[in-house]
Amino acid sequence: MTDRPLTLMAVHAHPDDEATGTGGILARYVAEGIRTVLVTCTDGGCGDGPGGVKPGDPGHDPAAVALMRRQELEASCGVLKISDLEMLDYADSGMMGWPSNDAPGAFWQTPVEEGAARLAELMRHYRPDVVVTYDEYGFYGHPDHIQAHRITMAALEMTALTPKVYWTTVPRSMMQRFGEVMREFGEDMPEPDPAEAAARAEIGLPDDEITTWVDTTAFSGQKFDALAAHASQGENIFFLKMGKERFGELMGVETFVRVRDTTGAAVPENDLFAGLR
Numbered sequence: 001m002t003d004r005p006l007t008l009m010a011v012h013a014h015p016d017d018e019a020t021g022t023g024g025i026l027a028r029y030v031a032e033g034i035r036t037v038l039v040t041c042t043d044g045g046c047g048d049g050p051g052g053v054k055p056g057d058p059g060h061d062p063a064a065v066a067l068m069r070r071q072e073l074e075a076s077c078g079v080l081k082i083s084d085l086e087m088l089d090y091a092d093s094g095m096m097g098w099p100s101n102d103a104p105g106a107f108w109q110t111p112v113e114e115g116a117a118r119l120a121e122l123m124r125h126y127r128p129d130v131v132v133t134y135d136e137y138g139f140y141g142h143p144d145h146i147q148a149h150r151i152t153m154a155a156l157e158m159t160a161l162t163p164k165v166y167w168t169t170v171p172r173s174m175m176q177r178f179g180e181v182m183r184e185f186g187e188d189m190p191e192p193d194p195a196e197a198a199a200r201a202e203i204g205l206p207d208d209e210i211t212t213w214v215d216t217t218a219f220s221g222q223k224f225d226a227l228a229a230h231a232s233q234g235e236n237i238f239f240l241k242m243g244k245e246r247f248g249e250l251m252g253v254e255t256f257v258r259v260r261d262t263t264g265a266a267v268p269e270n271d272l273f274a275g276l277r
């Protein structure tokens, strides 16, 4: 053993993804004395602007949105007590098919080797014991999430330093409950059409394929507050409408699929650091 602290690195696409997908584990592990490093790949410039102005609408200024989202990200990191924030500052590529996919500087246009080399440098510096990112579909198909997955897996290959690697996921049983709560709280949310319902049914994993269930109930208040720091983004408002208590009931467990392990820890497991301490 060295005196180097155990370290968790989460690689995310946009400001706010750290809160939605991993707010619970980030808050929990830092409370347990583990160093938490957040890498945010893009500036979030294709998000909603001040006053809810949508990308592509008149008055939407990606540079101004990026500045606002950087401040929100710093506030969220304060709530989650993130040890180190690293921003790669690529331009947000927007949703699949948007013209911003092809804009110069867009993360989606960045060669994987280039992004991976920068991330590998951070991995050599922090030497994370656990790395968390998205699956190869970026969970729901957003190009920046897919690209974050690609550069992370390439950087892990380059560095070969990290004993445990995870992809975020959601159990299908949870997706179903989530759909019910969405209809309850989203008054303007219509029943999904069959194509959308089918696409949604492909998101996440069957419960028995999930390797790792981490109880973060005690930290769901912090997760809620981190999300509230990103209240400018329309999709977060739905969560905030639930209120802290309901949010905690629904979002108190974060789930992952373990894709690399050199510790031999048995699965299913309830701790990303099982086998490391």
Ligand SMILES: [Zn+2]
Residues within 6 Å of the ligand: 013, 014, 017, 142, 145
């Ligand atoms: Zn995102």
